[in-house]
Amino acid sequence: MKIKVNRSQNADTRSANKIVSKEELYQQSKQHIKDVQNAIEWMREILLDAAENHDWTKLTNIDEFHKDFALIQSGNLGEFKKMHWFKDLHLQERHHLNDKCPDGVNLFDVMERIADITMAGMARTGNIYDDTLSPEILTKAYKNTIELLKKTIEVI
Numbered sequence: 837m838k839i840k841v842n843r844s845q846n847a848d849t850r851s852a853n854k855i856v857s858k859e860e861l862y863q864q865s866k867q868h869i870k871d872v873q874n875a876i877e878w879m880r881e882i883l884l885d886a887a888e889n890h891d892w893t894k895l896t897n898i899d900e901f902h903k904d905f906a907l908i909q910s911g912n913l914g915e916f917k918k919m920h921w922f923k924d925l926h927l928q929e930r931h932h933l934n935d936k937c938p939d940g941v942n943l944f945d946v947m948e949r950i951a952d953i954t955m956a957g958m959a960r961t962g963n964i965y966d967d968t969l970s971p972e973i974l975t976k977a978y979k980n981t982i983e984l985l986k987k988t989i990e991v992i
Contacts (some may be wrong), residue, residue, distance in 0.1 A: 837881070838990045839874045842867050877989060879944070886931075886948045893925045900925060937973055943981040946974070 844853040847864035856864075894901050900921040908916050914921055917935065927936040931948040938945070946969065957964035 837880060837988065839871070839878055839985075839988050841871050841874075841989055841991050843991060844871075845869055862975075875985060878985070882944050883947060886944055887951075890931075890948060890952065891929065893929060897921060897925045933969055933973055934967075937976075940980055940984075941973060942979045942984055943977050946977050 844864035844867045846854065846860055847868050848855045904916065904919040904921040907914060907919070926932065930938050930941070930945045931952055933941060933945060933949055949969075953967050954964055
């Protein structure tokens with residue numbers, strides 16, 4: 837989806853190239869508000885897609901997931917995160933940022949992670965495991981999200 841943005845150069849003192857009338861400032865401010873609404877709608881669509889596809893490897897690879905899960909429950913001394921399902925299948929999902937952070941990490945991945953750890957923790961134990969993301973991951977996600985949005989914009 838391309839987001840079409842009309843030029844509104846005169847809605848900011850840093851970019852205005854003339855004396856701007858109140859009417860023009862009002863119209864360009866309205867345009868800016870609409871542009872931001874369109875960007876947030878685009879973000880909403882991405883988050884909805886993340887929600888619809890969350891933890892898809894648990895369902896599409898249920899046999900492998902259950903096999904490794906059952907091995908751990910039976911007292912196998914292996915480490916779950918080193919087993920086939922987790923390391924070869926589950927880490928294809930983008931929101932496991934401390935286990936495998938994608939180069940193109942973005943704030944949508946971060947938001948999915950927040951939803952994941954909070955909902956899982958509350959539903960399973962009533963608590964959320966201590967969780968952090970490095971400043972490097974967060975900065976990269978921020979910058980990548982801006983670039984992702986820029987690629988969807990068409991200035992007309």
